[in-house]
Amino acid sequence: MSHRPTIAVVGSGPIGSAYARLLLEGLPDARVVMFEAGPRLTDIPGESVRNIVDPDAKARAREMSQGPQAGEFRESLGIPAGTVVEGMFTARQGTHLFDFGGAGSAHAQAFPAAAGSTNVGGQGAHWTCAIPRPAFSEKVDFIADDEWEDLIVEAEHLLHKQSAAFADSAVGRGIRSLLAEEFSGELPEGYGPSTLPVAGDPQPDGTMRWAGVDAVLGPLIEPGNPLAERFELRDLSLVRRIERDADHVTGVTVEDLRTKQTAFVPADLVVVAADAFRSPQLLWASGIRPAALGHYLTEHPVVISTVALDGERMGRHATEDELDAELARRSANAADPVAAVNRIPFSEPDHPFALQVMYSETTPFPMDPGHPLANNRWGYVNMGYGMRKFPRYEDAVTFDDDELDYRGFPNMTIRYELTDRELAEIEAATERLRRAGTALGTFVAEPRLLPNGSSLHYQGTMRMGETDDGTSVADPWSRVWGVDGLVVGGNALIPTPTTVNPTLMSLAIAVRGARKAVEELSAGTAASVTA
Ligand code: FAD
Numbered sequence: 259m260s261h262r263p264t265i266a267v268v269g270s271g272p273i274g275s276a277y278a279r280l281l282l283e284g285l286p287d288a289r290v291v292m293f294e295a296g297p298r299l300t301d302i303p304g305e306s307v308r309n310i311v312d313p314d315a316k317a318r319a320r321e322m323s324q325g326p327q328a329g330e331f332r333e334s335l336g337i338p339a340g341t342v343v344e345g346m347f348t349a350r351q352g353t354h355l356f357d358f359g360g361a362g363s364a365h366a367q368a369f370p371a372a373a374g375s376t377n378v379g380g381q382g383a384h385w386t387c388a389i390p391r392p393a394f395s396e397k398v399d400f401i402a403d404d405e406w407e408d409l410i411v412e413a414e415h416l417l418h419k420q421s422a423a424f425a426d427s428a429v430g431r432g433i434r435s436l437l438a439e440e441f442s443g444e445l446p447e448g449y450g451p452s453t454l455p456v457a458g459d460p461q462p463d464g465t466m467r468w469a470g471v472d473a474v475l476g477p478l479i480e481p482g483n484p485l486a487e488r489f490e491l492r493d494l495s496l497v498r499r500i501e502r503d504a505d506h507v508t509g510v511t512v513e514d515l516r517t518k519q520t521a522f523v524p525a526d527l528v529v530v531a532a533d534a535f536r537s538p539q540l541l542w543a544s545g546i547r548p549a550a551l552g553h554y555l556t557e558h559p560v561v562i563s564t565v566a567l568d569g570e571r572m573g574r575h576a577t578e579d580e581l582d583a584e585l586a587r588r589s590a591n592a593a594d595p596v597a598a599v600n601r602i603p604f605s606e607p608d609h610p611f612a613l614q615v616m617y618s619e620t621t622p623f624p625m626d627p628g629h630p631l632a633n634n635r636w637g638y639v640n641m642g643y644g645m646r647k648f649p650r651y652e653d654a655v656t657f658d659d660d661e662l663d664y665r666g667f668p669n670m671t672i673r674y675e676l677t678d679r680e681l682a683e684i685e686a687a688t689e690r691l692r693r694a695g696t697a698l699g700t701f702v703a704e705p706r707l708l709p710n711g712s713s714l715h716y717q718g719t720m721r722m723g724e725t726d727d728g729t730s731v732a733d734p735w736s737r738v739w740g741v742d743g744l745v746v747g748g749n750a751l752i753p754t755p756t757t758v759n760p761t762l763m764s765l766a767i768a769v770r771g772a773r774k775a776v777e778e779l780s781a782g783t784a785a786s787v788t789a
Pocket of ligand 1: 268269270271272273274275293294295296350352353374375376377378379380381382384385386387388389495496497498531532533536537540714715747748749759760761762
């Protein structure tokens with residue numbers, strides 16, 4: 259009798275979802291069970307919360323994603339209340355801090371804004387959907403360019419990429435023109451101001467339906483689709499341990515958070531995509547402890563600001579009539595304040611930073627109505643530079659077997675420091691942000707460096723490497739060195755210093771991992787058929 263492979267996927271974010279889809283598409287007999295510690299938020303599983311129109315429903319969906327800090331929801335699950343320390347950093351809506359200050363909180367004073375989302379769709383239900391491609395030294399040097407192009411194209415397809423979102427926005431065009439004037443001659447051909455590729459589907463009325471993991475899961479959540487019959491998504495199901503027989507993974511132990519019952523679920527392959535902190539924590543808790551696990555933590559230091567667009571300067575590139583038309587279109591979609599997204603991408607050698615410019619009619623903070631630039635007719639841009647952090651062993655999340663966190667896992671401590679090299683790049687990018695802001699209008703929030711962890715782009719803690727030399731956790735196909743049947747996924751695999759928003763890159767790496775897994779499991783199936 260043939261063996262029908264079972265794959266357990268831990269985490270329902272974009273990466274776990276990509277594995278589920280590609281494995282089911284590639285393996286006609288396989289079954290995928292996806293475990294997600296958080297709750298389902300929307301009727302369509304994993305849909306972007308940004309698409310929810312009703313403000314109360316949107317706020318509720320965000321609260322439900324905020325794990326240990328989410329008031330009522332937390333209490334309903336019987337998780338003890340943690341005290342959020344006064345004056346602490348607050349997490350972005352839909353996310354929760356790992357260092358929340360209460361019992362079982364992580365220790366992350368050096369990386370205080372470290373946060374995650376706990377819900378179906380993971381952070382992919384809350385993300386901004388920016389999906390530029392990595393370039394120059396951001397790319398993984400042991401994956402050949404031809405193959406990389408193919409992986410990226412597949413990843414873009416899974417995310418419903420739009421390269422020219424809001425390209426018809428006259429204000430967006432005006433912003434690009436002013437930035438091009440300011441930086442002309444300083445940037446390589448093809449790396450000047452441009453629209454930022456995003457994940458979503460433009461609607462006939464000019465708005466966007468932002469992509470959550472519903473886009474990635476695709477046929478798996480389509481009623482009546484044969485692939486959906488082989489896919490099971492279990493929410494409120496916390497994977498406590500990856501089980502092994504010697505060096506071979508046999509399945510996972512899962513706690514149903516509704517009933518508190520724990521069960522073993524056998525699997526031929528386990529894919530762990532539970533974010534860059536909780537994935538290495540799960541490996542550690544399961545006794546899988548490669549030397550590099552949790553180390554080489556990087557993110558993107560971020561400097562942000564808000565600028566009121568200057569009517570006279572914008573008026574050189576867009577007419578008042580065009581502005582009126584844009585405002586009319588915008589008023590039809592009050593639920594989503596973002597009206598155009600532009601950027602100046604990373605390039606080498608002179609612009610090793612990424613600028614993101616989001617045009618919006620309102621500021622992200624309440625402005626004093628008496629401020630001369632409150633209710634600015636041309637609106638505002640929220641813009642920021644992302645910079646590089648170079649991987650170092652000592653920047654790390656470590657786990658303590660003797661102190662458990664609020665979920666009962668070995669508690670995390672994050673150690674992290676910016677070096678002189680990084681501080682110099684931050685200074686250079688901040689200077690460019692001042693120039694960009696001054697070219698566009700007047701700062702209503704001056705450039706400021708956000709606390710460590712604010713990017714939400716955490717990388718390196720399960721980095722991939724070409725050889726098993728102790729500086730990586732996974733091989734070039736995302737398989738954990740020395741453990742059969744265990745694949746890891748997510749931003750944690752990115753081994754390079756980058757500035758690019760990481761999800762597209764991580765998805766491309768996952769496509770490579772999934773193709774290899776299909777190949778191996780097909781061979782395994784064939785072997786057992788013969789046997
Ligand atoms: P996640 O999406 O983090 O999903 C991991 C899931 O695993 C979570 O749902 C978690 O609950 C679950 N989990 C953890 N432990 C367990 C366990 N033991 N058992 C079961 N489940 C578990 N990236 C970009 O590229 N572009 C952007 O514009 C962008 N904007 C962002 C804006 C915001 C507000 C946020 C929050 C994030 C943004 N990101 C952006 C980051 C992006 O969302 C992440 O890169 C992406 O979601 C990572 O996908 P993932 O599948 O690896 O992990």
